Amino acid sequence: MALEIQQFTSSDPDFWSRVDALATSDAAERPEVREAAESICRDVRTRGDAAVLEYTRRFDRREDVADIDALRLSPDAMRAAYESLDSAARSTLTQTHDRLVRFAEQQVATSWRITDELGCELGEQVTPLDRAGLYVPGGKASYPSSLLMNAVPARVAGVGELIMVAPTPDGAINPWVLAAAHLIGVDHAFCIGGAQAVAAMAYGTETIPAVDKIVGPGNAYVTAAKRYVFGTVGIDKLAGPSEILVICDGQTEVDWTVLDLFSQAEHDEDAQAVLVCPDADYLAAVRDRADQLASAQPREAIIRQSLAARGALVQVDDLSQAAAVANRLAPEHLELSVADPDALLSQIRHAGAVFMGRHTPEAFGDYCAGPNHVLPTGRGARFSSPLGVHDFQKRTSLIKAGPEAAAALAPLAGHFADVEGLTAHAQSARLRGGA
Amino acid sequence: MALEIQQFTSSDPDFWSRVDALATSDAAERPEVREAAESICRDVRTRGDAAVLEYTRRFDRREDVADIDALRLSPDAMRAAYESLDSAARSTLTQTHDRLVRFAEQQVATSWRITDELGCELGEQVTPLDRAGLYVPGGKASYPSSLLMNAVPARVAGVGELIMVAPTPDGAINPWVLAAAHLIGVDHAFCIGGAQAVAAMAYGTETIPAVDKIVGPGNAYVTAAKRYVFGTVGIDKLAGPSEILVICDGQTEVDWTVLDLFSQAEHDEDAQAVLVCPDADYLAAVRDRADQLASAQPREAIIRQSLAARGALVQVDDLSQAAAVANRLAPEHLELSVADPDALLSQIRHAGAVFMGRHTPEAFGDYCAGPNHVLPTGRGARFSSPLGVHDFQKRTSLIKAGPEAAAALAPLAGHFADVEGLTAHAQSARLRGGA
Structure with missing residues (x-):
């Protein structure tokens, strides 16, 4: 079958409208999702453990669970998961962890104080949060990398306690998630998810400690619950579908570009992969090759649906116009697959993370490069930043x-x-x- | 009349429950306020200028206004307001402005890049927001200081354009607000307020530019609207009632402490003023003197209502226990009215701003000390920071x-x-x- 993906060019009269139409600007949740999530939050706030248990038994099909204690993950279980990994797996996990730590250490803010010309001392005292809650999605999107990305900056900031929640639909949990939790040294972990887990961490229950901030991605109910409890606790951001925008000068290996687009599109049907290039022949080559390569992908159906629904091949006049498109969309991930990425970077104002040069695919940033993979989506890079140590530190103004x-x-x-x-x-x- | 204010002591068996009860932890808006605010947001998003005009005519009693252009504040009007101030007033405004700028300049984050042992370049590019929206409340709470506090960090961050909105109920506007707007160099200003102004700046209308982030305090409708548009744009925080917690060793002039408590209580009936002290005689002296001094205050009624509803005199064992009370409440403003404030500061983990020593009243921080007066309320200091340059800069991760x-x-x-x-x-x- 032919690859289905929209294509347009700067000579189209509605070029900028079509660019804008690529953005998912609507941050508001669907009303029925929001009402359900908020009702769960209020119930958990009132009834505590009993409500959390009921929702977990129902939504995660955990009728086997008799009480809330049975949903606690023991440190022993986490250690056992870590120790059962083979040495190659353990090495991948620890190498990745260590690279994240070293990057995060660059972000640590420190207290400062100055004395002005009146002799008045002014400054800021920087302190870590007491307690952070880490939401790890369950099921097919239960990624150990996400746990590392959320937990490492908290640890580097010096957060006192880390509480992890992860739903275990039908009782299943990813052993790598447990192993990563051991590596991080999570203080408390519970097999709960959804709006009920967000509310439990925001308000606290008899068993689950109240936290000061909740981070980590989740489904629409989790996002709605985070919006609801925002203010009672801090939240990281409201995660939307993931996005990549690749700017290519037309000189990168076609297969590399195709796989980079696929690496975004394979996440889910709502994910977005956009290629912006001044070279019409290159766009045509990518289109053809993508169709061939898609057929060999295990996640072919998702990739094709994602590209058809939200992908785009955009022909521009030149790389400066490509940068203008990127600034308009403020993409979560931006690849500068060009000969001189530093020159192009100087024109980029809004992006979550920039992958510079042909040898830097987004996948490096998803795992092991060092910077966080929790990034602003849905044009959020216009006003917000990747998750980092600053999300787990706060400042107190000082006047003396x-x-x-x-x-x-x-x-x-x-x-x-x-x-x-x-x-x-x-x-x-x-x-x-x-x- | 006798001063009405609750008093309790660490020897009370329910001491910590009473401390916790002082917190206003409920961040959720009342449902009817939220529904009204969200309905206005949706309407403004759909109908743009026409909706903004209708709501402004109705809520601000501006039937005199025929079209949206009549709600635009001209640069000439702002300049005229500034020039009509006497020289003392202009000096107060500019001195304050300059002190805020110098403090904010300490907060500017800069881009960085390192090369790791693999030869991989990693870093963060720091950039300002393109456009920020400044909400200035109208009516009796229309404070020129708030405009300066919100605008200066944006300017220092290098934000491209500043859009100011301020409702003008019955057509009234504070000339000092206009003068401050001139001093700041606001790019566009409109006489609109409420949820309609928040929505106009979040979504943009035919006349009002869409911004990337909205900052500034407002009433419950404004707060609900900010929560609703959060994600489409950034917001600063959800402002609750203002709070002060004074820790005193019992050696500060009684009148100073009384006036510091009043300076919080006079804001409104929901404001909170709490004194924590190990000295029972001092608490009694403050109580008596407060009753006398209240009678001489122009805002006596508000002060008495605020102290009766939300104030407290708390007797503790010692200053360490006082610090523990402060950490539990994470107050917006914390005065350390003691002989050695630095020693006590080392025990403070959560506060918006700390005023160190007997000679540093909160009022200095409200105006001219330099740090921002936009601070986390309602225990928000557990996880968030004063408004600052970092609110108007964002980071982009770099991998090469x-x-x-x-x-x-x-x-x-x-x-x-x-x-x-x-x-x-x-x-x-x-x-x-x-x-």
């Missing part, structure tokens, strides 16, 4: 005025407070001014 | 592997992808490994 600095600041604060009609503010300030 | 680094990373990524059953990922990685 002695009598002299206070005497200088008092009239300024007093005057401003007068203007705003806040008398007690003004008096409080002026009392320190000796007035 | 040449042929040699790619050859080293390819088997690692390939193995991990095999484990996760993602064949195209594995092939995409291995193609770069020469395999």
Whole structure:
């Protein structure tokens, strides 16, 4: 069968509308999903463990589970999973872990303090969160790499306790997830998922500790629950379908580009793979070759559906216009598959992660390069950042005025407070001014 | 009349429950507020300017306004407001502005890149947002200081365009807000507010530009609208009632402590002022003196209502226990009104801003000290930070592997992808490994 994927070019009169149409800008959940998720959150908040148990038995088909304690994952189980890996597997896990740690260590913010010309000390104290909750999806999307990506920055930030939740539909759990949890040193782990797990970590139950922030991807119910509890706890971001935009100058091996597009498209039917290139012949070659190679892919059906529904081959005038397309879409993953990626990078304003040069496929970033694979989707790179140590640290402003600095600041604060009609503010300030 | 405020002590058996009860942990909006706000958001998204105009005419009693252009604030009006200030006023505004700028400049993050032992380049590119929306409340809470606090970090971050919205109920606007807008150099300003203004900036209308992030406090409708549009745009935080917690060793002038508590309580009936002290006599003295001084306050009624509803005098064993109370409540504002504030600071894990020593009242931080006065409320300091330059910058991860680094990373990524059953990922990685 022929490859189904839309193609358009900068000479089309509706070029920019078609570019914009590629974005999934609607962040709001479907109303029925949201109502269900919020109802579960309220119920878990009220009834605690009993509600969590009921939802887990029902949604994860865990009628075998008699009480909440049976849903706790023991440290022994996690250690056993780690120790049962062969040495090659253990090496892949630890090498990846260590590369993530070294990258994250570059992101650690430190406290600072300065003394200004009035003698007033000003600064910020940086501290880690007490407790973070890690959501690991269950079923086919239960990825050990996601656990590492979420947990490593928390550990490097110095978070006191890590709570992991992972649904186990029909009782199944990925042994690599358990092994990764052991490597990370997760403090508490529970076989629960969905909105009920998010609510349990946000509000706490008799058994499950309340956390300060919840991170990790999940399905639409998880995302709706995260939006609902946001404010009671911090959340990382509202994860949408994954995306790649490949800018290619037409000189990269065709197979490399095709497989890079597939590596996004194979995630699920909603994933998006877009190729932007000034070379019409190259686009045609990619199209043909993609059709051949797709037939050999185990996930062929998903790849074809994803490319048909959301993929695109976009012909541009030149690489500068390709950069403009990227900035418009602010893609989660951006490959600069060109001869001089640094030159092109200088034109990129919005992207989650940039993969520079023909030898840097997105797959490196998904696993072992070092930077986080939890990235803003759905144009979120316009205003947000990859998950990192900064998500698990917070700042406290510091102000320390002695009598002299206070005497200088008092009239300024007093005057401003007068203007705003806040008398007690003004008096409080002026009392320190000796007035 | 006697001062009405709850008082309790560490010897009470329910001490920690009473501490916890001081927190306003419920971040969810009332359902009817949320439904109204979301309905307005959807309407503005669909009908654009026409909807914004209708809601503004109705909610702000602006039947005088015929079209959306009449709601645009001209640069001339802002300049005229600035120029009409007397020199003392202008000096207060510019001195405050300059102090905020200097503090914010300390927060600027910069791009970085390292080369690892494989020869792989890794780093982060830091870029500003293209466009930020500043929400300035109207009516009695229309504070020029809030505009400065929200706008300065955006400017220092290098945000391309600043859009300001401020409702003008009955057509009234604070001239200092206009003057501050001129000083900041706001690019577009509109006399609109409420959920309709949030939606207009999130989705854009024919007249009002779509922004990438919306910051600034507002009422419950504004907060609900911000939660709704979160994801389509970034938001700063969901602002709750303002709070102060004063830890005092009992040696600070009683009037100073009383006025510091009042400076919080005078904001509104929901504001919270808590004094934590190991000295029973001092607490009694504060209580008596507060009753006397309240009677002389223009905002006496609000102060008394706030202290009665949400205030507290808390007697603790010692300053370490006071720090434990503070960490439990994670207050927005924390005064360490003690002889050695640095020693006590080392025990503080969670607070929005810390005011160190007897000569540093919160009022300095509300205006001119330098740090931002937009701070996490409702225990949000457990996981979030004061508004700052980092809210207007975002990071893009960078990965650049040449042929040699790619050859080293390819088997690692390939193995991990095999484990996760993602064949195209594995092939995409291995193609770069020469395999």
